[in-house]
Amino acid sequence: MAESVYRVTELIGVSSESWEAAARNAIETAAKTVRELRIAEAHRFDVTIENGKVQSYRVRLDVSFKYQPDGTGRQEDHAEEWEHTRHELQ
Numbered sequence: 001m002a003e004s005v006y007r008v009t010e011l012i013g014v015s016s017e018s019w020e021a022a023a024r025n026a027i028e029t030a031a032k033t034v035r036e037l038r039i040a041e042a043h044r045f046d047v048t049i050e051n052g053k054v055q056s057y058r059v060r061l062d063v064s065f066k067y068q069p070d071g072t073g074r075q076e077d078h079a080e081e082w083e084h085t086r087h088e089l090q
Contacts, residue, residue, distance in 0.1 A: 005067040009065075012058055013061065022056075022059045035065070036068065038066060039064045043060055044060040
């Protein structure tokens with residue numbers, strides 16, 4: 001069995017529809033630049049409110065992805081454009 005290394009980063013997905021849509025938005029957006037997404041664990045749900053009405057649903061996800069060798073023996077970080085671990089995706 002080959003050894004693997006995974007990184008976990010936090011994403012915040014936002015949707016005007018639902019928490020499920022917010023999570024889907026976060027994962028689908030991250031998948032455009034990060035390969036080998038493995039697991040997402042939703043751990044915090046909230047809503048934004050304006051004039052007494054729900055405006056958007058937000059969900060925080062811990063998302064893991066696998067580091068891949070880049071051919072030089074180093075592990076390549078496919079999330080290099082994600083300099084901070086918290087990003088709000090809209």
